Amino acid sequence: MTTINATKRELMNTINGLFAVQEVEGKRFGIAVSKNIEALKKALKDVEEFGRPSPEFRDLALKVNELAEKNTDEAREEIKQLEKDNPDLLAARETQMAAIEDMLNEEASVELQLFDEDLLPDNMTGKQINGIHLIIK
Numbered sequence: 001m002t003t004i005n006a007t008k009r010e011l012m013n014t015i016n017g018l019f020a021v022q023e024v025e026g027k028r029f030g031i032a033v034s035k036n037i038e039a040l041k042k043a044l045k046d047v048e049e050f051g052r053p054s055p056e057f058r059d060l061a062l063k064v065n066e067l068a069e070k071n072t073d074e075a076r077e078e079i080k081q082l083e084k085d086n087p088d089l090l091a092a093r094e095t096q097m098a099a100i101e102d103m104l105n106e107e108a109s110v111e112l113q114l115f116d117e118d119l120l121p122d123n124m125t126g127k128q129i130n131g132i133h134l135i136i137k
Contacts, residue, residue: 009104017131
């Protein structure tokens with residue numbers, strides 16, 4: 001295990017990269033992926049919890065998505081009206097998202113298992129490797 005010092009945004013990108021390679025075959029590789037995902041989940045728990053939208057915002061977002069799928073002028077007008085009727089809810093979510101951006105710029109330390117290049121399966125793509133480059137030695 002190696003201590004990785006990075007921004008939470010870099011750690012978020014790394015966990016997304018690990019999720020993208022979960023299906024890559026190889027027992028040793030898979031075990032390391034799993035352990036790293038668990039460690040990163042713990043390190044990013046505060047961001048995840050803080051980023052959850054309120055139930056009221058979730059309900060509004062569902063309504064907006066349903067209307068957007070209709071893709072009609074009437075639906076677009078209904079969306080505008082919903083936005084007009086809920087300015088405080090939208091402002092609160094914007095404030096929340098700005099705070100999340102600040103959180104993602106914070107530095108964090110996490111113990112992760114680095115991957116030797118030799119451990120990487122031969123069938124990995126450049127895109128997959130790029131997603132986990134922070135933990136390849």
